[in-house]
Amino acid sequence: MCNTTSATTFEEDVIICRCEGVTLGQIRQCVKSSSARTVNEIKKLTRSGMGMCQGRTCAGTVALILEKDAHIPPGVEPSHARPPVRPVLLQDLAAGSNDFREPAGPVSVIMLRKPGDDPGRTHPLENEQNR
Amino acid sequence: MAMKPAEVVVVGGGIVGSSAAYFLAKSGVDVVLIDSRGATGSGGASQACAGGVRHQGRVPAEMPLALYAIPFWKTLAEELEADFQYRQDGMTIVTDEESFVAPLEERVARERSLGLNIRMVYGEDLRNLVPGLPSRMLAGSYCPLDGHADPLRTVHALASAAGRLGARIEWGCPAFSLEQEKGRIVAVKTARGDISCNSVVLSAGAWSKALAASAQVILPFHPFPLQMMVTKRCAHALDQVLGWMGHGISLKQVPSGGFVIGGGWPGHGNLVTGSTALMPGSMAKSARTTVELFPSISKLPVIRAWVGIEAFSVDEMQVTGPVPGVDGLFIAAGFSGHGFAIGLGVGALIADFFKTGSLSELLLPFTLDRFGPDVLKGQSDAA
Numbered sequence: 001m002c003n004t005t006s007a008t009t010f011e012e013d014v015i016i017c018r019c020e021g022v023t024l025g026q027i028r029q030c031v032k033s034s035s036a037r038t039v040n041e042i043k044k045l046t047r048s049g050m051g052m053c054q055g056r057t058c059a060g061t062v063a064l065i066l067e068k069d070a071h072i073p074p075g076v077e078p079s080h081a082r083p084p085v086r087p088v089l090l091q092d093l094a095a096g097s098n099d100f101r102e103p104a105g106p107v108s109v110i111m112l113r114k115p116g117d118d119p120g121r122t123h124p125l126e127n128e129q130n131r
Numbered sequence: 132m133a134m135k136p137a138e139v140v141v142v143g144g145g146i147v148g149s150s151a152a153y154f155l156a157k158s159g160v161d162v163v164l165i166d167s168r169g170a171t172g173s174g175g176a177s178q179a180c181a182g183g184v185r186h187q188g189r190v191p192a193e194m195p196l197a198l199y200a201i202p203f204w205k206t207l208a209e210e211l212e213a214d215f216q217y218r219q220d221g222m223t224i225v226t227d228e229e230s231f232v233a234p235l236e237e238r239v240a241r242e243r244s245l246g247l248n249i250r251m252v253y254g255e256d257l258r259n260l261v262p263g264l265p266s267r268m269l270a271g272s273y274c275p276l277d278g279h280a281d282p283l284r285t286v287h288a289l290a291s292a293a294g295r296l297g298a299r300i301e302w303g304c305p306a307f308s309l310e311q312e313k314g315r316i317v318a319v320k321t322a323r324g325d326i327s328c329n330s331v332v333l334s335a336g337a338w339s340k341a342l343a344a345s346a347q348v349i350l351p352f353h354p355f356p357l358q359m360m361v362t363k364r365c366a367h368a369l370d371q372v373l374g375w376m377g378h379g380i381s382l383k384q385v386p387s388g389g390f391v392i393g394g395g396w397p398g399h400g401n402l403v404t405g406s407t408a409l410m411p412g413s414m415a416k417s418a419r420t421t422v423e424l425f426p427s428i429s430k431l432p433v434i435r436a437w438v439g440i441e442a443f444s445v446d447e448m449q450v451t452g453p454v455p456g457v458d459g460l461f462i463a464a465g466f467s468g469h470g471f472a473i474g475l476g477v478g479a480l481i482a483d484f485f486k487t488g489s490l491s492e493l494l495l496p497f498t499l500d501r502f503g504p505d506v507l508k509g510q511s512d513a514a
Contacts, residue, residue: 020387034291035302041169044283047387052363052434083409087363087432093418094429 016065017058019051027062031069039063040080054082132324137163137299139485140319140328142306142342143335144168145177146282146471147463149289150478151332156296158486163328164290164298165321167305167338167405175336176470177282179357179439181381181393183372184472185222185277186247188238190448192496193473194245199493200476204280207475213288215280216386222277223252223261224374225268225424231376232270239272249274261371263427279372279383279391282471289475306335308345309460316346316459330459332481337402337442339464346457350450351502352442352465356400357393358413359438362431364388373424380420390428392421395468398438407438443467445502451477452490452498461485462499 012025030036030046039055039062042048048062049055055062066072141152144166152164184204186197204217226235235251242249252260253270260273294300301323309331310318318325333339337354344350369384379394396413400406414436422429444450444465454460463481470477480491490498 034287035169035300038169045287050435054434082435082437084414084433084436087434089430089432090362090418090422091429093415093433094422 016061017046017048017051017055019053019057020047020049022046022048022058024065027065028069031066037066037070037072039066042066052087134301134321134324134326135163135299136327137161138328139163139330139332140165140326141332141334142166142319143175143333143338143464144286144290144300144302145175145334145336146180146286146289146474147466147477147481148332148334149286149293150475151334151463151481152293152298152300152478153289153296154479154482155332155485156293156298158482160482160485162293162298163301163326164293165301165304165306165319165326167303167322169302175338175439176441176466176468177286177336177439177474178437179359179441180282180471181359181383181391182279182282182385182471183222183277183381183383183393184217184219184280185274185372185469186472187222187242187249187272187274187277188224188374189469191241191245193448193469194242194247196476196493197473198246200473200479201276203475203479204278207289211288211292213284213292215285215288217278217280218370218386219276219278220370220372221273221275222372222374223257223271223273224376225257225261225264225271226376227265227267227269228377229269235270235272235376242272242274247274248276261369261373263368263425264373265423265426273371277372279385280471281385285475289478306342309333309342311346311457311460314456314458316457328459330461330485332461332463334463336464336466337440339442339462341402343454343460343462346454346460348454348457348460348462348499350442350462350465350499351445352450353445354400354402354440355443355468356398356407356438356440357468358396358398358409358417358436360392360414360417360433360436361385362390362392362428363434365390365428365431368427369425375420375424378420378424379417380424382421382425389434390421390431392417392433394420400438400440402440407440409436409438441466441468449477449497450499451481451494453484454499 014024036042138161141148141164155162208215252273257271305322307320318327340350340352373382381393396417398410399408442465447467449466451463
């Protein structure tokens with residue numbers, strides 16, 4: 001993307017991540033003041049790419065800024081794509097579970113323990129793995 | 132190939148290691164902090180963390196530590212002029228089962244006797260305290276001192292502050308083994324070469340087990356990949372952190388507006404490659420628990436889910452303290468899913484140990500020797 005226009009010609013207050021409202025200036029400041037040199041690290045420090053579209057809009061531009069400002073060669077390590085691929089309503093996730101292999105339960109329900117109780121917990125995946 | 136020697140090498144840059152490095156540097160110790168990953172979490176516990184900062188629900192041995200450690204969230208943010216996005220708006224753990232009310236009351240009474248500001252809330256009062264709870268919730272334990280914070284911001288701020296005070300930070304530098312001679316630590320072998328040192332703080336979470344084994348110390352840990360979800364932002368609707376007795380959920384709305392959903396649901400993770408993958412069934416069950424506890428957000432979309440690998444010790448308590456028989460080795464790992472809240476304070480106590488030579492009594496319940504001589508069996512075999 002952006003082959004014809006260098007990111008460096010934009011004003012600092014131009015929005016790079018529209019979902020989270022992160023500006024070019026904030027991303028440049030992050031590159032300048034931290035050791036972050038990947039799209040993923042920039043994401044975690046600035047929230048760029050953490051919103052509704054999960055970086056589909058901004059990740060390429062952030063990579064370009066890294067190339068220009070931090071002199072990272074083209075093709076910086078891509079952002080980690082986090083599931084789900086598209087937003088899924090909580091109620092749909094909750095309803096659609098029958099198709100999935102399910103764990104027996106959460107790993108730790110510490111709220112139920114009394115002092116001296118043995119956690120007595122087996123790995124929740126053991127049964128699955130033995131299947 | 133050798134790197135510059137250091138007095139103390141902190142292995143693992145999550146909340147505990149970053150905090151230890153900060154407080155060590157502050158007290159003038161020549162310290163280097165190494166981590167296999169980058170500036171923003173290692174795929175370990177500080178990344179899988181839901182960001183809960185709670186006192187309640189801890190075993191009694193951990194309550195004095197929590198009461199000491201949690202005030203650091205305020206004082207350290209001021210000291211560093213950093214925004215940890217810490218909110219101390221309380222946490223309530225609710226129940227909808229008659230038979231759980233008495234055990235909940237017992238826990239609240241026990242925690243009050245340990246000095247915690249916590250109380251029971253029932254029925255109508257509970258629903259007034261936390262608008263949005265379903266009417267079938269009978270009772271809850273409300274601790275106004277509980278809250279939440281942002282793990283990524285916190286860890287980054289700590290490591291940066293440690294660097295400003297003179298700690299050397301080596302990101303992307305995996306540790307391979309701990310080297311010892313005649314029962315004392317002499318170096319850490321890393322991807323960038325050996326670092327000669329007098330001491331090691333091993334705060335590498337689930338990765339601590341293999342590194343301890345290289346010094347013939349057996350840590351009774353199991354790695355658990357835990358997964359989390361976050362929803363789209365929405366208008367502010369929840370001040371407190373919510374838990375549900377007997378169910379896997381910790382629910383909070385973070386300052387940016389999204390609901391962060393944790394609760395100890397397992398994912399897939401590989402300690403060797405560091406790769407993780409989600410377990411769809413965990414997402415489904417976690418989502419079901421969420422909409423049953425807090426129905427008004429059932430139409431919010433989940434936009435992201437992720438996994439981090441945590442170390443659970445066999446008794447689900449941290450191992451923190453010097454290791455008998457291996458001079459210079461200090462373990463701080465295995466926090467078993469409840470280390471984030473106390474991580475800042477534990478880092479301060481680690482630095483105190485290196486300053487004074489004696490371990491704070493707050494940490495005495497957590498030393499490795501509670502597991503008996505077997506954990507050092509490899510040590511005696513080697514000798």
